[in-house]
Amino acid sequence: MFDMISPQLLFGQLLIGLINGSFYAMLSMGLAIIFGLMNVVNFAHGVQYMLGAFCAWLLLNYLGVPYWGALIIAPLAVGAFGMLMERLVLRPLQHLDHLYALLATYAIALIVEGLVRQEYGSTGLPYAAPISGGINLGFMFLPYYRLWVVVFSIVTCAGTWLLIEYSKLGAYLRAANENPNIVESFGINVPRMITLTYGLGVGLAALSGVLAAPIYQVSPSMGSGLMITVFAVVVIGGIGSISGAIVTGYILGLAEAITKVFYPEAATTVAFVVMIVVLLLKPNGIFSSEKA
Amino acid sequence: MSKTSVIAIALLAVALVAPLFVYPVTLMTILCFIVFACSFNLLLGYTGLLCFGHAMFFGSAAYVAGWLMKTYGLTPEMGILAGGLFSAALGLLVGIIAVRKSGITFAMITFAIAQFVYFILLRSPFTGGEDGLQKIPREPVLGLIDVTRNFNYYYVVLAITVLAVFFFYRIVHSPFGEILKAIRDNDARVESLGMKPERYKLMALVLSAGLAGVAGAMKASVFQFATLTDVSFPISTEVIIMTLLGGLGTLFGPMVGAGFIIYLNEYLASFGEWALISQGIILLLVILFLRRGIVGEFNAWMKRRQAS
Numbered sequence: 001m002f003d004m005i006s007p008q009l010l011f012g013q014l015l016i017g018l019i020n021g022s023f024y025a026m027l028s029m030g031l032a033i034i035f036g037l038m039n040v041v042n043f044a045h046g047v048q049y050m051l052g053a054f055c056a057w058l059l060l061n062y063l064g065v066p067y068w069g070a071l072i073i074a075p076l077a078v079g080a081f082g083m084l085m086e087r088l089v090l091r092p093l094q095h096l097d098h099l100y101a102l103l104a105t106y107a108i109a110l111i112v113e114g115l116v117r118q119e120y121g122s123t124g125l126p127y128a129a130p131i132s133g134g135i136n137l138g139f140m141f142l143p144y145y146r147l148w149v150v151v152f153s154i155v156t157c158a159g160t161w162l163l164i165e166y167s168k169l170g171a172y173l174r175a176a177n178e179n180p181n182i183v184e185s186f187g188i189n190v191p192r193m194i195t196l197t198y199g200l201g202v203g204l205a206a207l208s209g210v211l212a213a214p215i216y217q218v219s220p221s222m223g224s225g226l227m228i229t230v231f232a233v234v235v236i237g238g239i240g241s242i243s244g245a246i247v248t249g250y251i252l253g254l255a256e257a258i259t260k261v262f263y264p265e266a267a268t269t270v271a272f273v274v275m276i277v278v279l280l281l282k283p284n285g286i287f288s289s290e291k292a
Numbered sequence: 293m294s295k296t297s298v299i300a301i302a303l304l305a306v307a308l309v310a311p312l313f314v315y316p317v318t319l320m321t322i323l324c325f326i327v328f329a330c331s332f333n334l335l336l337g338y339t340g341l342l343c344f345g346h347a348m349f350f351g352s353a354a355y356v357a358g359w360l361m362k363t364y365g366l367t368p369e370m371g372i373l374a375g376g377l378f379s380a381a382l383g384l385l386v387g388i389i390a391v392r393k394s395g396i397t398f399a400m401i402t403f404a405i406a407q408f409v410y411f412i413l414l415r416s417p418f419t420g421g422e423d424g425l426q427k428i429p430r431e432p433v434l435g436l437i438d439v440t441r442n443f444n445y446y447y448v449v450l451a452i453t454v455l456a457v458f459f460f461y462r463i464v465h466s467p468f469g470e471i472l473k474a475i476r477d478n479d480a481r482v483e484s485l486g487m488k489p490e491r492y493k494l495m496a497l498v499l500s501a502g503l504a505g506v507a508g509a510m511k512a513s514v515f516q517f518a519t520l521t522d523v524s525f526p527i528s529t530e531v532i533i534m535t536l537l538g539g540l541g542t543l544f545g546p547m548v549g550a551g552f553i554i555y556l557n558e559y560l561a562s563f564g565e566w567a568l569i570s571q572g573i574i575l576l577l578v579i580l581f582l583r584r585g586i587v588g589e590f591n592a593w594m595k596r597r598q599a600s
Contacts (some may be wrong), residue, residue: 103532235397
């Protein structure tokens, strides 16, 4: 059985897995950051990712702003939208059961995705890759743009993790997560920090969306499809664990790829099988901070 | 006679004459979703567990019942019973994985398991994949009553709905229901009294899943088909919206919510995305300004008026 699998197929799938894993990792990291500080599962994450991609498409087609500009502008714009959402919707709910905030983010996702689909239809819009060409590795062809996505996502994930784990800002974040009242008494504006953190998480989602635009087509449902797997990643990694989210994201991307080579029918379910096994053995997730 | 029974009898009277004025299939859809919303209410309203994938019980029972009715010529009432039992068993399996958790983790786990169930049904040979299960027959109920006409079948569906809602009512007003409410409000306290909250939560999930299965199987026999839509995430959230809009933890709330949302869906069906967009807007407004729901607010208003 194994000698039937060509290296082209195997490495080709592994590359796709690594690309998917890059998006899983970036999206679940954003979710973990938001959850860690606010205890809110951000069900609008997929829509914010989609908005990032749409933003890039609109910037290119209406204002002629190229990919590299969109890579900066789209996360800022969508992040600002996120901060507005936090102030108007999530803040009034923060002292209630956290399930209300979860449902509120879902409601916003439903509205935004519906509006975008109403305006632009369900079909995907093409977005040309900004870097053309690629390199022939002998056993497979590696487009430069895909290489850029993998490197960029690893750098972003590592950078964000270092920021939260080692910087002073990160220390404030983790402290506010443990006990917001004490952090506040040190003269730190916790509500503003929450707004900015939510904006950061949303901005990361939009950044992933811009990165994804040339690879997957830009469509209203591009986020919701991806998020189903991302939520499985979050549960496996342990809800709220940032490093767990990153590592699990890449591993699951690769696991899906390997399943696709050896048993294609199961590729879409592998994430959930892993999740159920993990839940039975370690209910808090592999990398849990024992918080959930 | 208590106020609840007066309202219940009035509602039943309306339901009995309704098919003379409204298209029976619309009414039957509402009845199916009333049972579905009751089952959801049992979990979130009375036990405090947010199941974020309740469509898995609804939709898989629709498939199982539909398949049994089609392959073995089961009568509708037997098919619906089988659907309910199947979903109750599925609820037991889900519960074994999920009831150790509550709150957000429970919601996330049920969400992910529901997606898993969706993929399994998509891949299973008996479900017809993307096409779904078509042309489910409606054999005579109890072997006697001809129900090929929707008008006739409406009264069968109404009878099952009344039974299901009464079952739900008995559950939440039993000592068992009181324990569920205590778990919702303070599960540590319940545990300290020597009871095992997990066992009660598991039982509530099984009962809720079973009721959701009855609803799904009933829908399959009404429309005579079962599709992937019935297991999909939008159905899981639609039932949340119905329950919250009507009033969490009230008897009549889910009925109001189900009626309202089904009617809205029918009304907006030809307006593209607007049915989903308005569901989102309703959900957002209910969460921000009307957390007790229509019936909950009404009850609170009545109480305030009596007090003054």
